[in-house]
Amino acid sequence: MKKELKDTVVVALGEKLKEYPHFYLVDVTGLNAEKTSDLRRKCFKNDIKMVVVKNTLLHKAFEASDIDFSELYGSLKGSTAVMFTQVANSPAKLLKEYKKEGIPALKAAYAEEGFFVGAEKLEELVAIKSKNELIADVVALLQSPVKNVVSGLNAGGKIHGLLDAIAERNK
Numbered sequence: 630m631k632k633e634l635k636d637t638v639v640v641a642l643g644e645k646l647k648e649y650p651h652f653y654l655v656d657v658t659g660l661n662a663e664k665t666s667d668l669r670r671k672c673f674k675n676d677i678k679m680v681v682v683k684n685t686l687l688h689k690a691f692e693a694s695d696i697d698f699s700e701l702y703g704s705l706k707g708s709t710a711v712m713f714t715q716v717a718n719s720p721a722k723l724l725k726e727y728k729k730e731g732i733p734a735l736k737a738a739y740a741e742e743g744f745f746v747g748a749e750k751l752e753e754l755v756a757i758k759s760k761n762e763l764i765a766d767v768v769a770l771l772q773s774p775v776k777n778v779v780s781g782l783n784a785g786g787k788i789h790g791l792l793d794a795i796a797e798r799n800k
Contacts, residue, residue, distance in 0.1 A: 642690035648713070652712060668727075671723055678713040682710070700737075
């Protein structure tokens, strides 16, 4: 590969690192063409951008970044694909489907401004909640007291009945 082409790839990887807040380093050694196509299709459906890269070029892109990715340097061995995403846990959920086969396997990840190195971190990554999931949790928590008040008013119809119900609950 010519130096100009390498420089272009490093710049493109650097742009992806800035564009996507989360990425996973995945070992794709042993995937045949059919399984690779299947994985790419699933990535596309889940809004994940998968790119197979040379480790040395990715290392250079890491070095050129504003963020210190030195914790991930040890993971740059063998055949590496990078899964770029806007949602921190979507690649983890996809990789969990393949866990029994072992291919592709998680090498490392950068998600929610944290480093996750090793395949054993997959469960932690799956457990990370997305922004929409967190918003739904907050809305549910905020609705719960309102629902209690409304159901108390509907049941008793009077403020006195509602206060009695609240007093009973606090005992």
